[in-house]
Amino acid sequence: MQAWITPPTRTEIIEGLVSGVDRYNPSNVGILEDYLYHQIRSEEYDCLANLAILKLYQFNPELYNPDVVVNILIKALTASPLPDFNLCISLLDERPINATLDEPDPLPGLLPILNGLHDLLNRCRFPAFWEVYRSEQLENLRDNYTVECVGFEDSIREVVIRAVKTTFTRIGADRLGSYLDLSGPQLEAYVKKLGWTFDASRSVISVPPNPDNQIEATVVQESIKLPQLTKVISQAAKG
Structure with missing residues (x-):
């Protein structure tokens, strides 16, 4: 539990942003987003730091970046059966739908897919998860998101192993x-x-x-x- 609250890989700068009053300072969102992409590239994970990004998006709709949100949800999938994914979803209830974006928002189309994958993991329906994940319908998710998340499939396998070890x-x-x-x-x-x-x-x-x-x-x-x-x-x- 302590590792979830304060991951050993979290730097002092990020610790200050996550634990202090600066977590609500919109000027720090870029630092937190860079930290997320560091997690994507290095197989590290820091749920509280990622939740801080979503909270800043709630308070400052103009900061909203759908690709960041999708990557946060993808990382949260690998934490099952911890409640990380649902915690992230709970902060999307007030997602800014009128944010100014250069391209169409991919989140509305991907959110049901990610919810479905999370449900399969949560119910330990692992063969069904892989079947859906490898399907043609999820080609966009694989080619544009999970391929960039280093070790994503092995992280899902760790979810499986945690379930098998207890059963x-x-x-x-x-x-x-x-x-x-x-x-x-x-x-x-x-x-x-x-x-x-x-x-x-x-x-x-x-x-x-x-x-x-x-x-x-x-x-x-x-x-x-x-x-x-x-x-x-x-x-x-x-x-």
Whole structure:
């Protein structure tokens, strides 16, 4: 949680803009936008800094940049199942629809698509996510946005792995491959990189034990004093 609030990659300058009163200064929006594109190029992520951009757009409609908003939402997709995407969407309710733009606003067309992708991730429908993401209908999203987001597909795979780790102790290779959109040597290399065990003879992958995928018996002890028990018996007798 602390890493979400203050990512270790955040610089002192950005920390001052995010945590101080300067976060509402419209003259700083360019610095925050540059920081977003640094995140896009470097596989870093800072939700609070990106939310600060959206808040500045709310207060200053003339600053609105739809490409920036789309990139913020794309980065937020990779944070599932954290609520980052919904937090971003909540700041778009007052999106300036009459902003002066040199080109048509791409956000109205892309927003339902991004919402749909987020819904599939949130419901752990990973094969469906990849099918939709790779479809011809999303060619514009891939060619103009996610291609610029370094490591986007691997970040989505990390979302998958977080879900698998909390659910499975063993999983079939074909099933995991459909979740990750990987097969053959690529899948084997990915599993090896995770440090998981791949039993090729049975085509089964073992997921290391962790607090979420282990069932442990819990003993609950309750202390009831005699006077309390007497009251309960007395009330039952009256009933």
